[in-house]
């Protein structure tokens with residue numbers, strides 16, 4: 290599909306995690322931070338006046354775009370002119386958006402930049418309206434006519450994949466009257482999701498509990514996840530029971546909300562003549578349904594290591610029974626590793642050496658060249674992300690606080706940044722972005738390569754156990770847990786498609802059975818665990834979370850190849866980073882050397898989990 294506004298390559302998966310990572314501000318002022326630890330937004334616009342000039346320019350492009358309406362199928366010339374204009378609009382609006390957005394993120398209290406962000410949002414809506422004719426008109430051009438266009442204007446050839454991607458959806462596009470009717474449903478199609486969001490973020494209260502020091506505290510989402518990390522079992526159990534009981538009290542309401550969400554997906558899939566809601570969702574990026582099924586089936590066939598993990602965790606924590614509230618508490622809290630930023634830079638560069646000189650050259654340029662905003666300051670946006678637009682260099686926002694996790698965040702976000710850099714330098718604007726399905730591969734490959742390097746270093750036994758546990762937890766929460774979620778989504782949609790009642794009770798049972806199946810007999814499930822499905826916001830963005838698991842698996846497989854095969858694997862990996870969206874995500878990944886339609890990458894990830902578990906077991910027994 291023609292992307293109307295190719296704005297930026299913001300790492301959405303990271304942003305999702307960032308919200309939870311917010312810490313209490315230490316209130317350092319931005320002016321107290323040395324320039325070399327701040328990003329250089331003046332590389333985009335040296336002054337706000339120059340931003341204003343581009344904003345005026347963009348406003349002027351709107352009537353030019355509107356004037357193209359009705360002309361796309363007339364000639365190769367008018368089609369090409371419109372596509373080029375669309376690129377120009379995307380490029381300028383991308384620069385404007387990222388500059389305003391990142392200036393705001395430096396300090397959210399500065400009204401100048403809040404105003405600029407608002408103005409861009411408003412202009413974006415107008416641009417969207419002005420460009421809305423493009424997809425329908427492209428769909429109307431018969432394929433043979435398009436072929437003759439390519440002969441008339443060979444320079445139209447660069448858009449061939451993009452145009453084919455738009456025309457690919459023809460079989461699922463309805464006649465004008467039906468499309469109009471479907472468009473009218475847009476206003477309420479997200480109702481289930483917005484009802485859940487309002488309930489979950491505004492109305493629901495969790496009450497008070499006693500914390501680990503015996504003080505009464507009001508339970509919140511942030512405190513809940515910190516409580517689960519606590520070594521104090523009474524505290525984490527109370528938090529778990531009370532938090533989930535809050536949802537259990539609204540079990541039927543949340544069941545009805547989820548039911549409405551699933552039925553909505555089934556409705557659109559049927560209306561657009563897809564065989565299933567899953568097929569409809571995956572078709573957006575042309576991902577075969579078999580990729581999703583392959584993930585779920587391969588994990589199901591290899592759950593033994595996760596069962597072993599549950600048994601070992603029970604043993605290592607000296608527990609008689611293992612409950613869900615025992616899954617997050619650190620096994621080795623005493624060995625917490627501190628990593629100052631200067632050391633992290635050195636370690637990450639060393640760790641990524643297997644990626645070769647071309648990669649490292651750009652990486653070092655980024656470290657020195659005003660790409661990264663390192664430290665937390667008053668008013669700064671929390672979490673971490675990579676942003677930038679086609680004609681800017683990449684930018685990375687961090688809130689670096691000297692933890693091991695922060696070091697991995699640096700490797701992760703710079704993985705996105707280099708993916709953007711290589712794509713922007715090797716693709717025309719139209720393919721200068723990449724799909725979510727491949728985005729997290731570039732970031733996670735860096736993490737997998739870095740941890741391999743760190744594990745080779747000499748270190749005290751406790752520290753090694755901490756590091757191994759860090760990796761193990763990453764695989765458990767990013768890979769196994771998200772696959773469990775993905776299976777839940779698949780099953781609920783299948784139930785609705787078969788006409789089975791999708792009640793809260795049915796979903797409680799389904800979720801409980803999945804939990805037990807994944808973790809095995811050593812995990813004791815309290816009734817409060819059954820309702821976890823009813824508090825996962827991602828389920829209202831259906832068939833999204835599986836990408837966490839597939840990305841993790843692809844990255845594990847790629848890192849293994851890079852470390853094992855060296856140069857040939859690195860060359861393929863760079864081809865992948867340079868491909869942007871010039872081909873479908875599955876094909877782009879094949880260029881990197883990993884085929885997500887096969888079980889191999891998923892199996893390799895489970896094997897890695899098992900390997901790490903065995904090493905921990907050996908170290909543990911050696912004490």
Ligand SMILES: [Zn+2]
Nearest residue numbers: 300302303732
């Ligand atoms: Zn990311």
